[in-house]
Amino acid sequence: MNGRIDIVTIFPGYLAPLDLSLVGKARSEGVLDVGVHDLRDWTADRHRTVDDTPFGGGAGMVMRPDVWGTALDDVLLTEADSRTLVLPTPAGERFTQAMAEELALLVCAGGQIAFACGRYEGIDARVAEHYANRDDVTVREVSIGDYVLNGGEVAALVITEAVARLLPGVIGNPQSLVEESHGSAGLLEYPVYTKPPTWRDLDVPEVLRSGDHGRIGTWRRARAVERTARRRPDLLARHAPPRVREAKAID
Ligand SMILES: Nc1cc(-c2ccc3ccn(Cc4ccccn4)c3c2)[nH]n1
Numbered sequence: 001m002n003g004r005i006d007i008v009t010i011f012p013g014y015l016a017p018l019d020l021s022l023v024g025k026a027r028s029e030g031v032l033d034v035g036v037h038d039l040r041d042w043t044a045d046r047h048r049t050v051d052d053t054p055f056g057g058g059a060g061m062v063m064r065p066d067v068w069g070t071a072l073d074d075v076l077l078t079e080a081d082s083r084t085l086v087l088p089t090p091a092g093e094r095f096t097q098a099m100a101e102e103l104a105l106l107v108c109a110g111g112q113i114a115f116a117c118g119r120y121e122g123i124d125a126r127v128a129e130h131y132a133n134r135d136d137v138t139v140r141e142v143s144i145g146d147y148v149l150n151g152g153e154v155a156a157l158v159i160t161e162a163v164a165r166l167l168p169g170v171i172g173n174p175q176s177l178v179e180e181s182h183g184s185a186g187l188l189e190y191p192v193y194t195k196p197p198t199w200r201d202l203d204v205p206e207v208l209r210s211g212d213h214g215r216i217g218t219w220r221r222a223r224a225v226e227r228t229a230r231r232r233p234d235l236l237a238r239h240a241p242p243r244v245r246e247a248k249a250i251d
Contacts, residue, residue, distance in 0.1 A: 003107030004033035005163070006075050007156050008068075009117040010050055012036045014153035022171065023164045031169040032107070034160070035075075042071040051120050058121070065124035068116060072127070076137060081110035084138045085131050088115065088155030089122060092143035095159060099142070103159070104166035113163065117152035186239040188228045190220040 007015055015036045018024065026032040040048040051061040076083050084106055093099075103113055116123060132139040144155045164170050193204040207219045228236045 002033075003080070003109065003111045003113070004035065004077075005107065005113045005115070005160055006035040006037060007115040007117060007153075007160070008037045008039050008071050008075055009115075009151075009153050009156070010039050010119055011117075011151070011153055012038045014117075014151075015157065017157060018160060023161060026164060026167065026170040029169065032164055032167055037071065037075055039067060039071055042074065043067055054121065060121040062121055063118055063123040065126045065130070068123055068127045069130065072114065072116060072131065075114050076131075077112050078136075080112035082106055082112070082138070083136060084111060084113050084140060085128075086113060086115045086156070086159065087123065087128055087139065087141045088117060088144065088152030088159075089141050090143055090148050092141040095142045095144045095155075095162075097162070099140075100159070100162040100166060103163045107163065107167060115152065115156040115159070117156050119151040186235060187221075187224040188232055188235065190223040190227070 007018075009015065018034055018036070019027070023032065023034065027034055039050055043049060049064070050067050051063050054060065054062045072085065076085070084103065086103075107113060116127065128139050128141060131137045142155065142159065144158050149155065193208060197204050197209065205219065207215050210216070225236070228239070
């Protein structure tokens with residue numbers, strides 16, 4: 001695997017968590033290359049200015065296209081197998097596990113994922129437009145949820161972690177990737193338990209201590225369906241077996 005992830009930001013310190021834990025270990029073991037870059041290194045003025053007032057008026061400032069263009073032209077690697085520019089934004093397509101898998105496959109194939117982390121009221125729209133017009137770059141404007149953050153760095157952390165953990169050698173036990181929520185089953189995860197068997201008068205469900213793996217599998221699936229129906233009925237509709245879907249179509 002010789003892909004890499006690059007993150008351009010005016011707050012490089014915000015990405016320090018990528019030095020820790022699984023992603024930090026993968027980096028130190030050469031499984032994944034991650035580069036964090038300070039956008040201000042590509043400014044040309046003594047004040048290292050990255051923003052300006054918005055055309056059309058309105059509150060706040062907008063990030064300048066010229067500084068971003070100079071930075072991204074440097075950071076986007078011609079030698080990578082592919083280049084995907086990810087622009088976190090409240091106005092983006094929703095980030096999902098499917099997108100994480102898509103991005104992980106690109107990195108596995110030697111591709112580069114480059115994040116442009118905006119601040120202020122966002123990045124001049126021509127930056128996304130310019131790179132989308134280039135046939136050697138794919139642009140994805142991505143939202144990590146229906147809430148507004150102050151910038152793109154947290155989104156870059158979320159997306160980087162979701163992608164990195166899918167890469168070979170990052171997670172110790174790849175089997176743990178198989179069963180989890182939003183995975184191939186499309187259901188939420190069942191509840192998990194460990195020792196002690198009784199804690200503050202609360203017992204671990206007897207079935208989990210029965211050693212009967214058939215019963216355990218059935219119980220876990222039932223709990224996953226129950227949880228999904230209660231907390232994320234939208235996922236259940238997608239997951240419903242064909243006969244239920246047909247019934248809905250008939251109603
Ligand atoms: N899922 C998401 C992503 C973001 C996000 C990503 C990048 C930027 C750059 C600036 N802001 C602040 C801001 C506030 C108001 C309108 C536009 N942008 C960002 C917010 N918020 N929520």
